Amino acid sequence: MNKRFTIQRSLVLEAVKELRRHVSADEVYEIIVKKHPDISRGTVYRNLNLLSDIGEIRKVEMPGGAALYDHMCRDHYHAKCVKCNQVFDVAMEFIGDLENNIKDTQGFIFTGHDIIFKCVCRDCNSK
Amino acid sequence: MNKRFTIQRSLVLEAVKELRRHVSADEVYEIIVKKHPDISRGTVYRNLNLLSDIGEIRKVEMPGGAALYDHMCRDHYHAKCVKCNQVFDVAMEFIGDLENNIKDTQGFIFTGHDIIFKCVCRDCNSK
DNA sequence: TTACCTGCAAAGTCTTTGCACTCTT
DNA sequence: AAGAGTGCAAAGACTTTGCAGGTAA
Numbered sequence: 562m563n564k565r566f567t568i569q570r571s572l573v574l575e576a577v578k579e580l581r582r583h584v585s586a587d588e589v590y591e592i593i594v595k596k597h598p599d600i601s602r603g604t605v606y607r608n609l610n611l612l613s614d615i616g617e618i619r620k621v622e623m624p625g626g627a628a629l630y631d632h633m634c635r636d637h638y639h640a641k642c643v644k645c646n647q648v649f650d651v652a653m654e655f656i657g658d659l660e661n662n663i664k665d666t667q668g669f670i671f672t673g674h675d676i677i678f679k680c681v682c683r684d685c686n687s688k
Numbered sequence: 689m690n691k692r693f694t695i696q697r698s699l700v701l702e703a704v705k706e707l708r709r710h711v712s713a714d715e716v717y718e719i720i721v722k723k724h725p726d727i728s729r730g731t732v733y734r735n736l737n738l739l740s741d742i743g744e745i746r747k748v749e750m751p752g753g754a755a756l757y758d759h760m761c762r763d764h765y766h767a768k769c770v771k772c773n774q775v776f777d778v779a780m781e782f783i784g785d786l787e788n789n790i791k792d793t794q795g796f797i798f799t800g801h802d803i804i805f806k807c808v809c810r811d812c813n814s815k
Numbered sequence: 816t817t818a819c820c821t822g823c824a825a826a827g828t829c830t831t832t833g834c835a836c837t838c839t840t
Numbered sequence: 841a842a843g844a845g846t847g848c849a850a851a852g853a854c855t856t857t858g859c860a861g862g863t864a865a
Contacts, residue, residue: 565819565864586855601822606855608820624749624802625830627854640796652792660805665779668810669767675751676803678787683795692839692844713830728847733830735845752855754829 564615569593569600573608577618583629583639583648623648624677640678644685651678691742696720696727700735704745710756710766710775750775751804767805771812778805 564570576589584592590605609630613620619631621639626646636655641648660671691697703716711719717732736757740747746758748766753773756766763782768775787798 563819563865567820567864569821587853599822601824602854603823603856604821607857610856622751624751624804625755628752640798642796643799649794649796651790652794653790659803663778663780663805667776667779668813669769669776669807670813671767671805671807672770673806674803675806676786676801677751678790678798679800679802680796680798686795686797690840690844694839694845696846714828726847728849729829730831730848731846734832737831 564611568597569604570608570612572597572600573605574612574617577609577612577630578632581632582650583621583631585627585629587627589630621675638676638678640680640682642682642685643679644681647682649680649682651676691738695724696731697735697739699724699727700732701739701744704736704739704757705759708759709777710748710758712754712756714754716757748802765803765805767807767809769809769812770806771808774809776807776809778803 572593573589576592577584580588580592586602586606586609589609590600590602593600593605609618609620612618613630621629621631623629623639623641626641626648629648636657638651638653638655639648640651659674663671699720700716703719704711707715707719713729713733713736716736717727717729720727720732736745736747739745740757748756748758750756750766750768753768753775756775763784765778765780765782766775767778786801790798
């Protein structure tokens with residue numbers, strides 16, 4: 562299961578790295594297809610999953626919507642507008658030891674966490 | 689838009705309330721269809737959404753999977769096993785004022801949050 | 816050469832929705 | 841009677857996957 566270098570894979574990686582924000586698989590596809598019209602959605606999905614498996618990018622599965630992919634920066638949290646469903650980064654310290662607050666681990670091994678705030682974004686609020 | 693009392697709606701509410709855990713729409717459907725074989729999935733979804741809109745039950749959208757519905761108890765967090773994808777309750781104090789830690793609210797109105805821990809559950813760990 | 820990768824299309828999962836009929840109020 | 845709710849089936853959003861041909865190493 563050695564990884565190979567392919568045009569498609571590097572285009573996917575590049576798209577996620579260059580857009581310095583979280584993008585959906587569909588956004589990645591739409592960006593790449595402009596330069597490389599033959600790429601398929603399946604390939605984009607396969608590469609996004611592969612790249613996040615090997616730690617090149619980060620997959621953030623969002624509740625009730627498409628997963629997002631981050632250019633592997635620091636850990637951070639997200640907020641989702643309950644009206645327009647857009648997802649935003651949240652300016653908040655990452656709580657590295659949050660798992661330590663769990664009282665009864667029931668024999669589970671905790672390996673991380675996500676926090677998703679619910680919000681009404683500025684645009685939706687001013688309407 | 690007055691709400692009416694229907695057999696189907698009360699069966700959905702009952703199913704969520706009686707199973708004292710988070711259930712998916714599909715589980716609710718499977719339970720109800722045994723007693724009331726004519727109910728449709730569409731009706732289950734419509735009622736789950738309606739009941740959570742009016743606050744009778746709680747909808748918890750899970751990343752990368754089906755939404756879960758809770759019998760409106762206290763706030764609590766969830767953990768999802770990265771291997772088997774099962775979802776568990778987490779024994780941890782709810783952080784009511786977590787939103788206050790956000791440094792720059794950017795004009796957003798924050799109305800709550802979810803935390804989803806990633807874990808390897810006991811069963812998957814012992815395999 | 817080999818085994819990983821791709822494009823394509825089909826299928827899978829979860830959910831919503833249009834339509835015509837039914838039932839609560 | 842009015843209009844909210846229902847069953848059904850189709851469709852929609854998002855993602856995975858089987859297959860046959862292509863390609864990096």
